[in-house]
Structure formats: C-alpha cells, structure tokens
Amino acid sequence: METGRVRTDRLGVLLDQFDCVRERAQVRLEGLGDEEYLWEPVPDCWSIRRRSEAVTPRAYGPGEWVIDRGAPDIPAGEYAEVARQAADGMSVAKIAEDWSVSVERVEEVLAHTGPVEPDISPVTTIAWRLGHLHSCFAGEWEWTFGERRTDPHELVDFTSSAALAQERFWSLLDRWRDAVGRVTEDQLDTIGFSQYPYGSAPDEPYISVLWGSNLELIHHMAEIALLRDLWQAARSTRTSL
Numbered sequence: 001m002e003t004g005r006v007r008t009d010r011l012g013v014l015l016d017q018f019d020c021v022r023e024r025a026q027v028r029l030e031g032l033g034d035e036e037y038l039w040e041p042v043p044d045c046w047s048i049r050r051r052s053e054a055v056t057p058r059a060y061g062p063g064e065w066v067i068d069r070g071a072p073d074i075p076a077g078e079y080a081e082v083a084r085q086a087a088d089g090m091s092v093a094k095i096a097e098d099w100s101v102s103v104e105r106v107e108e109v110l111a112h113t114g115p116v117e118p119d120i121s122p123v124t125t126i127a128w129r130l131g132h133l134h135s136c137f138a139g140e141w142e143w144t145f146g147e148r149r150t151d152p153h154e155l156v157d158f159t160s161s162a163a164l165a166q167e168r169f170w171s172l173l174d175r176w177r178d179a180v181g182r183v184t185e186d187q188l189d190t191i192g193f194s195q196y197p198y199g200s201a202p203d204e205p206y207i208s209v210l211w212g213s214n215l216e217l218i219h220h221m222a223e224i225a226l227l228r229d230l231w232q233a234a235r236s237t238r239t240s241l
Helices: 010-028 076-087 092-099 103-111 126-142 162-180 206-240
Strands: 048-050 065-067
Touching (some): 010 162, 076 092, 076 103, 092 103, 126 162
C-alpha cells in the first residue's frame, strides 16, 4: 500500500527509510578528500592502516590496508541485548560464539545487576566508519544473497583513497538495495534467511535483520557527519591562528 509517496507495507517502509538515508549520506559525503578521510581527531583512533602498521589485535582485511578491530568483549551498552538473546532461548554457548567471547564472560554479563557503567568507545576516523559499514553490508549480502562461503572479513579490499572507498561502497549499496527489493513477504518472516555469521542474524526473522541493517547505516553515517563538522571546525581554527 502507498499513502502519497510513503509506502506502508513492511518491506516498503524499510526500503523507503534506507533510500532516504542513503540519499542524504551520499550528499553529506560530497567533497571528502583523503586527508579528511584519514584524519585522527585524537590520539589512538581506530582507522584504516597498512597491515604492517596495524595497532589493534584483530585488525582485518584481505589486502595491504586493514581496518582496526580490538579484543573481543561485550560492551556494557549491549548487556540488555545479551539478556534479550538469553530470554529468547539462545544458549549461553551460542551467545558466546556470536560475541566471540568465553562462556564465562557471557555468564558474568547475565549475572550483572545494578547500574551499567557507560562504555568508553574508541574514537574513529571517517575511513574506519565507512570501512566498517562496507564490511558489514558486504558480509550481509554474501551471506544472504550470495554463496555464503567467504568470511565477511575477507570481502572488502580497504583503501586509503576516499574517492575509491566511496565508489566501491555506493556500488555495493546499489547491489544490496536491488537484492532486498526482491525479498518476498514469506522471506521477511523466515528465520535464518540471512546466515551472516557475526551476530544473531541466523536466529532472527529477516525483517529484524533488515531493521538492524538500516540502524547500522543511520548511526554510522550520523557519526561520519559529525566527524566532517569537527574537521571543518578544526581546519577553520588552524586557519585563523
């Protein structure tokens, strides 16, 4: 069903949201240069780096450039999600596998009571945010519509070029959008329609996975927009000195 320009069917709502976010994001990234793309606003940022210069224990990528990734843990902000997974019947062993942590760590989280201390997440570069999104969507496509064989961490050849990174990313999103646009009502309700191996996708109906993919695009693009604003402010400050 459509009301004016807004679709009201389940898939249509998610596709319209995706299209709106993608259009705004592409406009927001116009003019992104290599220096800004790799700019580290504070020391010890996560970024895209040459393999020989990687500073995090689980940095990954198939080529010369890898994306920073830290030691596995369950962030405090995800404790409620872990509790939800357990309440929905997911075993502790499966939760541990999804989060790449020990069973003991999951049990600690499930036993936690009282207030949750806020996470101190690493500050990232625009290159990291864009690379992370590229990796996530490439993995989701491969393990939903592709051959479901290649590790998501081996799918994206990261680059230090802002222009090339965007060209590859928008091309991937076009392929993603085309595939999702053909999903049927039955497939939306199919548990395990996506077999993406990092997370709970194989245990969820596909409509929930799509909702999460949209959320991932929204929040990382918002963070990229903020980094662009900070870059411009910092550059203006340097120019005025």
